[in-house]
Structures are given as structure tokens and as C-alpha cells.
Amino acid sequence: MTDAAARPLRAAIIGTGAIAQAHAQAIADLAPRIELVAVADVDAERAREFADRFAPAATVHATLSALLAAERIDLVHICTPPQTHVPLAIESLRAGVPVLVEKPTALSLAEMDRLVAVSRETGVPALTVFQHRFGHGAQRLARLLRDGRLGRPLVATCETLWYRPAEYFDVPWRGRWEVEGGGPTMGHGIHQFDLLLSILGPWRRLSAFAARQVLPTDTEDVSMAVVEFENGALATVVNSIVSPRESSRLRFDFEYATVEVEHVYGYTDADWTITPVVGHEQLAAEWAADASDEVSSHRLQLSAILDALAAGTDPSVGAAEARRTLEFAAATYASAFRGLPVSAGDIVDPDPFLASMDGGAVPWPPLKEAL
Numbered sequence: 001m002t003d004a005a006a007r008p009l010r011a012a013i014i015g016t017g018a019i020a021q022a023h024a025q026a027i028a029d030l031a032p033r034i035e036l037v038a039v040a041d042v043d044a045e046r047a048r049e050f051a052d053r054f055a056p057a058a059t060v061h062a063t064l065s066a067l068l069a070a071e072r073i074d075l076v077h078i079c080t081p082p083q084t085h086v087p088l089a090i091e092s093l094r095a096g097v098p099v100l101v102e103k104p105t106a107l108s109l110a111e112m113d114r115l116v117a118v119s120r121e122t123g124v125p126a127l128t129v130f131q132h133r134f135g136h137g138a139q140r141l142a143r144l145l146r147d148g149r150l151g152r153p154l155v156a157t158c159e160t161l162w163y164r165p166a167e168y169f170d171v172p173w174r175g176r177w178e179v180e181g182g183g184p185t186m187g188h189g190i191h192q193f194d195l196l197l198s199i200l201g202p203w204r205r206l207s208a209f210a211a212r213q214v215l216p217t218d219t220e221d222v223s224m225a226v227v228e229f230e231n232g233a234l235a236t237v238v239n240s241i242v243s244p245r246e247s248s249r250l251r252f253d254f255e256y257a258t259v260e261v262e263h264v265y266g267y268t269d270a271d272w273t274i275t276p277v278v279g280h281e282q283l284a285a286e287w288a289a290d291a292s293d294e295v296s297s298h299r300l301q302l303s304a305i306l307d308a309l310a311a312g313t314d315p316s317v318g319a320a321e322a323r324r325t326l327e328f329a330a331a332t333y334a335s336a337f338r339g340l341p342v343s344a345g346d347i348v349d350p351d352p353f354l355a356s357m358d359g360g361a362v363p364w365p366p367l368k369e370a371l
């Protein structure tokens with residue numbers, strides 16, 4: 001065990017809004033391995049109230065710079081709106097402090113590449129929150145596949161069918177390409193297709209559609225992709241926020257079994273099913289062997305990060321891996337807006353989809369007023 005692992009890890013939270021509460025709760029649940037020692041928000045009152053609620057002894061700051069100047073920190077949780085993620089993450093990496101960044105990590109592949117480069121140059125990890133990779137069901141599925149128990153992956157479906165009313169977009173920064181990087185592809189479905197990619201591995205080629213069906217947003221409110229993986233598996237990916245019965249669903253058909261999960265914002269083992277083919281019935285018992293009722297959550301991902309840091313191994317989800325998920329989003333937009341298939345690795349300089357997810361090619365007019 002390293003010296004850092006022997007004492008509580010000193011954590012800071014930047015941005016004390018909605019999702020920061022999940023981070024603070026995860027930190028509290030994992031005490032004494034980690035403690036929240038400082039918070040920062042441009043809204044001083046919100047930061048103070050947040051500290052009072054979750055960590056009364058924590059110091060309160062207006063900016064990340066002030067926080068880093070005042071405190072010795074081991075891990076910065078970045079819980080601010082997406083357009084601030086990379087500048088804040090780079091500032092922290094340059095101060096030698098690892099970051100755990102909320103999704104989407106970056107607004108564009110070009111911005112993501114800057115983060116990957118600084119993480120490589122400094123040797124300091126830049127991690128992304130993709131908490132659904134860390135639930136027991138996903139971990140078990142990955143293990144069974146790796147061990148060859150399920151055979152070859154053949155077909156998959158990945159659906160994020162969520163619902164947001166028009167008023168959701170009353171918040172001035174919502175629904176803007178330059179703040180959020182996109183609609184349900186970047187903001188909502190990214191969790192589900194990140195999990196799909198983490199199980200099926202590198203994708204090779206996709207064809208996509210995107211539309212603004214009904215919501216008062218500049219971005220899409222639905223997208224849909226058909227994708228081929230390097231291992232030959234074929235999958236469909238749907239990202240929607242116009243679907244009144246909400247559902248997050250993944251279905252994998254392997255040679256020896258179908259494995260499915262259906263939930264909305266987090267799953268437990270009860271949300272997973274396995275259906276083996278004749279001759280592989282023992283898979284059902286193997287699947288049920290170490291059942292857990294823990295929900296896929298920030299706590300599970302943070303716990304895995306603490307384990308990796310203590311063991312001196314690479315924590316997940318590192319910047320290079322998060323880039324693969326972001327590239328899938330960029331390719332979805334590029335394919336949809338150009339009406340052409342896109343292969344992994346296609347989006348390189350000077351392709352406009354490297355610099356922004358909209359690629360300057362959105363086929364519908366903007367609705368939002370200038371900020």
C-alpha cells in the first residue's frame with residue numbers, strides 16, 4: 001500500500017449543483033478511505049450550503065484555482081456544466097492532481113485530444129464518470145465474456161428512451177451545442193452506449209440518423225445508429241428524450257445466451273436476465289451465483305478508483321478510453337448530418353466534426369436566443 005492509500009484521500013468537488021450530491025454521498029459512503037476537504041462553485045451561497053450539508057469542515061472557494069492554492073488535494077471531482085470540464089481538468093492536471101470528470105468529458109474530439117495530451121504529458125490521470133460500467137451485472141457480463149463462457153457476441157440493441165418536457169429547455173444553457181455538445185447522444189444515451197462499447201470493444205463503422213422531433217432545443221432530441229464492431233457483432237443504438245415511457249435497455253445476443261438489462265437511471269441485479277441456449281443451461285446458475293442488490297452508482301465507480309489508486313494500477317475510465325465513447329458520439333452526428341457511413345478513425349483534422357459535434361452541418365435552424 002502506498003502512503004497515499006494509508007490515509008484518507010483528500011477530495012474536492014468543483015460545481016456543487018445536482019450531480020455533485022451523488023459525488024458527495026459516494027465520498028461519505030466510502031469514508032474513511034476518502035474525505036471531502038474542499039468545494040468550489042461560482043455561486044458562493046450554493047457552495048456554502050452544500051458544504052454545510054455534506055462536509056461542514058470542508059473549505060469553500062469561488063474557483064478551482066483558489067481551492068488548489070489553499071489545499072493539498074488528491075482527487076478533484078469536476079461536476080460543472082460540460083463546456084467547463086476540459087479547462088478545469090487541465091488546470092488540475094497541471095497542478096499534479098488527478099480528476100474525475102462528469103460526462104460528457106469534453107465538447108468535441110479536438111478538446112478531448114487536448115485533455116488526453118495533457119494527461120499523457122503530466123502522467124496524471126483524467127477519469128470520466130461512466131458509473132453504469134461498474135454495476136455488478138455489467139462487471140459479471142464482462143467477466144463471463146472475457147472467460148469465453150458466452151461465446152461470440154453476435155447482435156446487440158442499446159436503447160435510451162427517456163422523456164424531457166419542453167420546460168426542461170427553459171434553463172438558458174440547455175439545448176445548446178456550444179454548452180452541452182449535443183442532445184441525448186451526448187447528454188443522456190452516452191451512459192448506455194458507453195456500457196455497450198465497454199462490453200463489445202472497438203467499433204468499426206456506423207450509419208446514423210438524428211432529428212429534432214418536437215422539443216425546443218437547438219440540438220437533436222433523438223438519434224439512432226447501426227454499428228458494426230471489430231469482432232463482427234452488429235448493434236443498434238437509440239438515444240431519445242421524446243419517449244413518454246422511460247426505459248434504458250441493453251440486450252446482447254451471444255452464441256450461448258441472451259443477456260439483457262432494463263432499468264431507467266441505475267440498475268441492480270434484479271434488472272438483468274440471462275437466457276441460455278440448449279446445452280448451456282449452467283450459465284443461468286453461474287449468473288445467479290454472486291447476486292447483489294447494489295445499484296450501479298457513483299459509489300461503485302469511486303470505490304473501483306480507490307482500489308486502483310491503492311494498488312498502483314490504472315484506474316478506469318481513463319482519457320483514452322473515454323475518447324472512444326466520445327468518438328462514437330461524434331461519428332453519430334457526422335453520419336447523420338452527412339448522410340454517409342463513418343468508420344472509427346475517420347474524423348481527423350481538418351474534418352469539422354473534430355472541432356465540434358455539430359460539425360457546422362445541423363440541418364435544422366437554431367431556436368434558442370443568443371446567450
Ligand SMILES: NC(=O)c1ccc[n+]([C@@H]2O[C@H](COP(=O)([O-])OP(=O)(O)OC[C@H]3O[C@@H](n4cnc5c(N)ncnc54)[C@H](O)[C@@H]3O)[C@@H](O)[C@H]2O)c1
Nearest residue numbers: 015016017018019040041042043079080081082102103104
Ligand atoms: N453521471 C450522471 O449520471 C449524471 C447525471 C446528471 C448530470 N451529469 C453531468 O454532471 C454535470 C453537471 O450537471 P448538473 O445537473 O449537476 O448541473 P448543475 O447546473 O445542477 O450544477 C453545476 C454547478 O456548477 C457550477 N459552476 C459552473 N461553472 C463553474 C466553474 N467554472 N467553477 C465552479 N463552479 C461552476 C454552477 O454554479 C452549478 O452550481 C454535467 O456535465 C452533466 O451532464 C451526470
